[in-house]
Amino acid sequence: MKLALPLNCFAMLMIMACGNPSDPNAKGGVWDETENGVAILVIDPQGNPVPNARVRIVPEQTWARDILSDRNPVADSALTDSHGQALVHTSSWPSNLEVESTLGMIRESLSSPDSARRVTPKSPGTLDGVLLAESKPWPDSMHIAGSSFVAKVQSDGSFHFAKLPTSDYMLLSVIADKLHIVATTNLDTSANLLMDSLRIEDKDSVLLDDFEDQIDANRFHALSGSGWWYMSSDSNSQIIPSNPRAAFVASTESFQQGQSFHVRFAIDSSVAGKFALCGFDLGESRLTHPSTASYDLSGVDSISFWAKGKGSMQLQMNGLLPLTSQIAQISVAFSLDSIWTRHVIRPAQMKPLRGTTTWQELAPYTNSFNWMSTGEADFWLDQIQLHGISDSELYSTLLRK
Numbered sequence: 001m002k003l004a005l006p007l008n009c010f011a012m013l014m015i016m017a018c019g020n021p022s023d024p025n026a027k028g029g030v031w032d033e034t035e036n037g038v039a040i041l042v043i044d045p046q047g048n049p050v051p052n053a054r055v056r057i058v059p060e061q062t063w064a065r066d067i068l069s070d071r072n073p074v075a076d077s078a079l080t081d082s083h084g085q086a087l088v089h090t091s092s093w094p095s096n097l098e099v100e101s102t103l104g105m106i107r108e109s110l111s112s113p114d115s116a117r118r119v120t121p122k123s124p125g126t127l128d129g130v131l132l133a134e135s136k137p138w139p140d141s142m143h144i145a146g147s148s149f150v151a152k153v154q155s156d157g158s159f160h161f162a163k164l165p166t167s168d169y170m171l172l173s174v175i176a177d178k179l180h181i182v183a184t185t186n187l188d189t190s191a192n193l194l195m196d197s198l199r200i201e202d203k204d205s206v207l208l209d210d211f212e213d214q215i216d217a218n219r220f221h222a223l224s225g226s227g228w229w230y231m232s233s234d235s236n237s238q239i240i241p242s243n244p245r246a247a248f249v250a251s252t253e254s255f256q257q258g259q260s261f262h263v264r265f266a267i268d269s270s271v272a273g274k275f276a277l278c279g280f281d282l283g284e285s286r287l288t289h290p291s292t293a294s295y296d297l298s299g300v301d302s303i304s305f306w307a308k309g310k311g312s313m314q315l316q317m318n319g320l321l322p323l324t325s326q327i328a329q330i331s332v333a334f335s336l337d338s339i340w341t342r343h344v345i346r347p348a349q350m351k352p353l354r355g356t357t358t359w360q361e362l363a364p365y366t367n368s369f370n371w372m373s374t375g376e377a378d379f380w381l382d383q384i385q386l387h388g389i390s391d392s393e394l395y396s397t398l399l400r401k
């Protein structure tokens with residue numbers, strides 16, 4: 001999670017402060033109480049406490065089960081007191097914190113209990129959507145993954161979220177007792193977002209990323225977590241720019257006038273063994289342990305992406321084989337053209353990178369994709385797609401009871 005580091009650091013500092021016996025403000029008891037929850041302080045931008053703010057906590061692990069069972073996914077809720085403080089409890093992590101007050105709203109993902117969470121609500125946005133007639137019969141309601149937010153689908157196929165905090169969101173509906181992914185989006189403060197012509201169907205492909213948002217994770221981040229990352233053989237082998245988010249480029253060179261991923265590989269290829277790679281996890285699977293997070297790609301019949309630039313690249317697919325707990329990799333080499341070119345990779349083209357793992361062995365346990373170069377390369381990338389599988393199938397482990 002992109003927010004994890006600064007927030008955890010903040011929590012650590014607060015815990016240290018609480019633990020100092022000479023600190024007159026020490027409140028060890030609060031920490032005891034929040035071993036299974038969050039102590040929250042809601043303040044306005046001037047630092048004044050916000051009383052009567054509604055605080056809710058929604059565990060990610062039980063969210064799908066609760067929605068499919070027609071139960072409220074909120075584990076606990078409370079109102080802030082006159083000091084702007086409230087306690088909410090859960091023993092299930094990660095969980096999402098939702099705060100709603102007259103001042104506005106805020107939503108945060110927490111990976112562990114927190115004894116001193118300090119938040120300032122901001123103006124909410126709205127989200128309106130319209131389902132296409134051909135998607136009939138329409139579901140009764142539209143849910144937002146990992147949240148308490150739900151909107152009724154009207155008889156004309158429209159739905160309306162009157163107030164939502166800034167966040168990235170995944171919209172889902174229950175159809176025939178299964179959760180289906182409808183769309184992903186991200187909402188800014190005070191924005192009024194309209195998503196029309198929404199389709200509910202089991203598509204036979206998954207658009208993993210088109211780089212049209214500013215989130216340095218694949219399009220399913222709101223459900224699965226995950227991010228774009230770099231890795232290199234040594235500190236002199238680099239990918240530029242060094243921050244993946246700075247690599248999202250909207251220019252006349254981008255794919256179909258949109259936003260694309262553009263980096264330069266700066267690698268001294270005269271020295272053997274040097275490389276750099278950029279890639280993303282299909283999901284962190286915050287619901288299991290990160291080291292066992294994998295997704296079943298057995299149904300995938302091809303992987304496609306658009307690329308251009310200069311240099312030689314490899315697409316690599318990585319997984320963790322459960323029997324041996326070994327990281328397995330398969331890969332395919334391709335050259336970059338100066339014009340946007342669609343690359344379609346079929347399973348048979350992917351060869352073992354280390355050892356003898358085949359596509360058939362690795363596909364059920366895939367956890368990430370990356371693009372690697374062992375020399376200088378100018379690399380544009382867009383429209384990364386899996387074919388032969390739907391998004392709801394790919395993330396089915398996160399969408400069932």
Ligand SMILES: [Ca+2]
Nearest residue numbers: 210258259382
């Ligand atoms: Ca794009």
